[in-house]
Amino acid sequence: MNIVVEGKAYIRNKIEHVCIGIEDGKIAKIAKILPKGEENYKFSREIILPAGIDIHVHFREPGFTHKEDFSTGTISAAFGGICCIFDMPNTKPPTTTKNAILDKIEIAKRKAYIDFGLYAGITDENFENIRDFAKYCNAFKIYLGSTTNALQLRKENLKDFFKNAEEFSDKPIMIHAEDEECLNKHRIVENNLIDHLRARPDVCEKKSIQTVHNCKSKKNRIHICHVSSADSIEFLKEAKGDISIGVTLHHLLFSINIKRKTLPDSFYKVNPPLRKKFDTETLIEHLTNGFIDVLESDHAPHTYEEKNINFDEAPNGIPGVETMYPLFLFWFSKNLISLGQLVSLISEKPARIMGLEKGVISEGKDADLIVVDLKNIQKIKAENLHYKCEWTPYEGMQAIFPSYTLVRGTPIVEEYILVGEKGYGEHIKTVNEEE
Ligand code: DOR
Ligand code: ZN
Numbered sequence: 001m002n003i004v005v006e007g008k009a010y011i012r013n014k015i016e017h018v019c020i021g022i023e024d025g026k027i028a029k030i031a032k033i034l035p036k037g038e039e040n041y042k043f044s045r046e047i048i049l050p051a052g053i054d055i056h057v058h059f060r061e062p063g064f065t066h067k068e069d070f071s072t073g074t075i076s077a078a079f080g081g082i083c084c085i086f087d088m089p090n091t092k093p094p095t096t097t098k099n100a101i102l103d104k105i106e107i108a109k110r111k112a113y114i115d116f117g118l119y120a121g122i123t124d125e126n127f128e129n130i131r132d133f134a135k136y137c138n139a140f141k142i143y144l145g146s147t148t149n150a151l152q153l154r155k156e157n158l159k160d161f162f163k164n165a166e167e168f169s170d171k172p173i174m175i176h177a178e179d180e181e182c183l184n185k186h187r188i189v190e191n192n193l194i195d196h197l198r199a200r201p202d203v204c205e206k207k208s209i210q211t212v213h214n215c216k217s218k219k220n221r222i223h224i225c226h227v228s229s230a231d232s233i234e235f236l237k238e239a240k241g242d243i244s245i246g247v248t249l250h251h252l253l254f255s256i257n258i259k260r261k262t263l264p265d266s267f268y269k270v271n272p273p274l275r276k277k278f279d280t281e282t283l284i285e286h287l288t289n290g291f292i293d294v295l296e297s298d299h300a301p302h303t304y305e306e307k308n309i310n311f312d313e314a315p316n317g318i319p320g321v322e323t324m325y326p327l328f329l330f331w332f333s334k335n336l337i338s339l340g341q342l343v344s345l346i347s348e349k350p351a352r353i354m355g356l357e358k359g360v361i362s363e364g365k366d367a368d369l370i371v372v373d374l375k376n377i378q379k380i381k382a383e384n385l386h387y388k389c390e391w392t393p394y395e396g397m398q399a400i401f402p403s404y405t406l407v408r409g410t411p412i413v414e415e416y417i418l419v420g421e422k423g424y425g426e427h428i429k430t431v432n433e434e435e
Contacts, residue, residue: 003409004034005369007043011361013340015047022367025408030363041404043371050343050361051083051368051405052325053350056174056225056246056296058317059085061107063092064149068301068388070111071422073321076299076386078114078412078420080322081329081402083368084358084428085114089121089141090149096121098133105136105427112425113418114407117354119174121151127161134168138354138430144208145178145200147271148300148316155179155208159215166219171430172244172353174223177208177232178272190312192265193256196273202229205272213239223353226251226298228272230282237291244353246294247283249327250318250393255280262395266314267307270300287345288337294353295345297324301389318393322385325370326399333374333400356428371404 001021008015011030019034020027059073070087077085087108089095095104101120108116117138122130134140142161143150153161165173182204190196209224209232216222223244227233228251236245250270255277258268268274286292300317307314325346331337351359358366378384378401380394405413412420 001028001034001037003039003041003367004037005041005043005048007046007048007371009048009361010050010339010343015339020048020361020367020369022409025367025410027361027363027365027367030361045375046371046373046403048361049370049372050347050359051370051407052081052346053084053354053356053359054082054297054299054321054324055086055294055350055354056088057085057299057321058088058090058301060091060301062104066388067303070108070116071113072386072388073299074111074113074116074425075418076322078405078407078418079386079401081325081370081405082321083114083405083407084116084356085321086117086119086138086354089119090151094121094151095119095137096123096126096133096151098136101133101136108425109427110423113412113420113422114425115428116425117428122153122161123151124154124157127153127157127164130161130164130168134171135430137171138428139172139174140165141174141176143176144211145176145180145183145204145271147176147178150176152180155211158211162216162220166217169219169221170355172221172223174225175212176226177205177212177224179204179208179211182207192311193268193274195311196269197256197275200271200273202231202275202279205229206231206235209235213243223294225296226272227292228279228283229275230279233282233286233291244293244349245291246296247287247292248296248298249320249324250274250298252280252283252287253327254393260396263391263393264308266309266311267391268318268393269311269314269316270318271316288341290341292345293349295324295328297321301387303389304391307391319387319389319391322387323380323392323394323399326380326401327394327397329372329374329400330377330398333377354428367406367409369404369406370402372400372402374400376400376403
């Protein structure tokens with residue numbers, strides 16, 4: 001074996017003391033005892049878990065690299081226990097053509113510390129010609145409501161796109177569900193989070209999810225991103241079927257009346273908006289009972305200066321790729337979520353949705369592991385995170401960061417220190433991709 005990792009690992013739904021033998025980046029053998037490898041790690045106090053997969057980040061490259069780029073974004077992800085990210089298309093230029101996708105793949109290949117995949121954005125301009133670019137992307141992203149830098153697809157075109165997408169049924173279709181007509185009806189000048197919620201009420205989210213549900217065919221694989229309201233959950237309980245559901249950390253932890261607000265309201269301005277306490281409670285209930293499929297960070301960084309302006313003009317978005325898994329590891333340590341649920345939400349289901357050989361500690365899978373000392377609880381501090389934006393809405397909150405993050409058997413973070421290399425991250429091959 002190239003590497004043997006020994007310790008208490010989460011395998012087949014329980015913690016077992018094992019040796020994990022790694023060869024060529026894959027888990028080759030799991031056994032009680034293994035002969036020594038070329039490199040050996042032994043953990044006695046810690047637990048070994050599958051690394052996380054974040055299917056929703058905005059790493060801002062190309063075009064907005066003053067906010068983040070593929071290096072700072074993937075370094076932050078690795079410190080947060082994430083081995084693989086999927087990057088959203090609202091960059092400059094937007095990722096809506098074959099060339100834009102191929103260019104972004106090249107940039108990310110040079111700069112990423114962890115593995116990555118890319119979304120193609122679907123717009124009124126390209127939905128009829130997806131054959132031109134579909135085979136180069138890992139999945140599709142649709143914005144049904146306007147938001148920061150967003151591309152848009154009018155709902156009138158949704159059914160035709162879904163029909164066109166049937167040919168690429170291996171690629172999931174991720175939806176930002178807010179109904180544009182509904183948003184237009186509620187538009188007001190906004191001074192704070194309460195106004196932002198008035199301007200983007202839950203009825204707009206539910207309406208948009210209903211539209212998607214009505215337009216989709218059996219061959220489409222739909223994922224509703226960042227579901228944020230109790231009403232949407234109620235609708236999806238009736239209608240979910242094979243639709244998968246993601247929620248973000250900020251919609252679970254914050255409502256418009258944030259208890260521990262460390263920054264002005266504009267820093268918490270995000271789309272979909274933060275909602276009411278009842279919504280967060282409903283989301284948490286459906287996260288812990290298994291109804292929600294995926295935790296996604298929707299890491300959407302803007303600089304401190306960009307956010308620190310009057311509310312109405314401030315851009316939407318909250319950073320979170322580095323704090324998502326650590327905050328939930330803290331939840332686990334307090335018995336607020338089971339390890340099985342957490343691993344399913346952050347590793348197993350994202351891997352299944354994206355068709356990855358990742359997300360579980362099992363022979364044949366990529367050796368993407370994190371090592372966690374549950375006793376090492378830390379307070380989140382922006383100055384210790386690795387974002388370009390240098391702020392976090394979770395300042396002062398308790399979290400458990402991994403001491404190691406391994407991607408395909410290679411440590412990217414080791415003893416809480418970055419040891420990975422720029423350009424190590426691999427592009428997740430798409431099924432139809434030409435070499
Ligand atoms: O708040 C948001 N920010 N929502 C989005 O849909 C886009 C994102 C961004 O890119 O900043
Ligand atoms: Zn997003």
